[in-house]
Amino acid sequence: MSNGDREQLGGFLRARRAMIRPESLGLPEYGRRRRVPGLRREEVAQLAGVSVDYYVRLEQGRGGGTSPEVLDAVARVLQLDATERAHLHRLARPPRQDAAAPAPTELRAGVRLVLDMLAGPAFVLGRCMDVLAWNAPADALLGLSGIPADERNMARHAFLDPRARTFYPAWEEVAAETVAYLRLDAARHPADRHAAGFVEELSARSPEFRRLWEGHAVAEKTHGRKLLRHPSAGLLDLGYETLALPGDPALLLVVYTAEPGSREAERLAGLTAAAAVRTPEHDAARPAVLGGSRRDAGPSA
Template sequence: MDGDLGDFLRSRRARIQPEEVGLPSHGRRRVPGLRREEVAQLAGVSVDYYIRLEQGRGAGGAARTKSGGVSDAVLDAIARVLHLDETERAYLHTVARPARNPARPAALRVRPGVQLLLDTVEQAPAFVLGPRLDVLAWNTLGDAVTGYSRMTSEERNIPRHVFLDPASRDLYPEWPAVAAESVAYLRLYAARHPEDAKLCALVGELSLRSEDFRRLWADHLVKEKTYGVKRIQHPEVGLLTFPYETLALPSESDQLLVVYTPEPGSETAERLALLGSWATSRTG
């Protein structure tokens, strides 16, 4: 998306205080964090070069690669100055040198073998996320916890559900963290698929309808969806605490298998067993 590189660099230098990088903090500053010339100095590039990079006007000189892009050395130096973590560093490389022929988003369906895998996971809720965090498939327990089968295909999108469905704030006791996580992953996806028209439409819709989304999108957070803990306030059985693991499906780009793994013998496991028995009786 246009402006991603400049927005990202500005947001990251704004969070670094001068004293963190050994610079004096006295004097009047018109912007929070580091100035552009300070980033350039610390990264070992010219001020003009860095300004051109941040403004998206390209950068000339010896720091370009033979193919015309910004060199790894320059990007790594900027990442060091801005204290980027591994995910942010990879994101910087991606948005600074977008692919000429970006990969096409994954299909909005799962292979029969993946659905069979989901169905064999009987003790844990599991589902598959696709492009733009669309929910593509789920197992019985996953449906018992989330109710995906009762939603329309449009509603089965994590960011749309989180930001546009008021019930999501009751469903997720830690709603701010869930909201931030969903936006941070969308940012990564946007860098990999800058020409995805459906993503642009989704971001546009959420930006118009949700002030929270606009704020988080402007923060330019980036984060992989890997593992963590999700808490869900289920309307029938109460609070469920799920450690979760996310696995990329190697044969399908941008499809993620997410499995909630309740602690054996925990209150959540007992409540999940109750939900499972109800789901079986309703479908039996």
């Protein structure tokens, strides 16, 4: 296990220990204040049925060969959900780290056709939440074609674009979900130097990102709701579904949804229709949404 793996495992376990209220597990306070929040190491060890030394070595990344049964016992004590449990197993028993395969930047023609056939806003995410392609409704909603290719990234927008807090009324929730997904994805691809550099950049430039990253939360982003405040369409409460592309596991198709006949559906249709008849003069005056300077990048990149 590398030093980086040890730090990730120890940080994750310490962060999860700190979140558990001892009284929720029936543990006494012994009439004195705790020096650290949450559970002590010896309490985790006792409840998991292992020696204190064994758990300490696990938290320090020196528990090579830790059995799945012990990891499951620790996960139970720390009240981990299925995603967090799998993350713990991955950190404690890291797979062989071969050289990372290059992140895909080109899409199959069929994927582009699927994008164009979808009526709602849809886009494809690559590693680190890079936006690789999108359809016309997504461009109308997010202004993706106006963002330089090297800045077209959902995480970068959330933390480095000052307009993000206006565009996402529930910004704190969006920020936490974004970091939790990046944390999870980074553990799945530990040899990806680009991802490591991206995290370093965001940590250096955004105190909020750095704080959330140090919390070691992990979560999937398979579906949910997203509240957006568009410059012209106003407040939109949209659902979203995230689908893995068969044959391209590093790529995700994200589709925003609105109930037929709802205010959101009508406003999305109006945005897309307005974008379809836009003149160059209108395009120059159109308010930017996610990005800074506008570039004519077309509907796919």
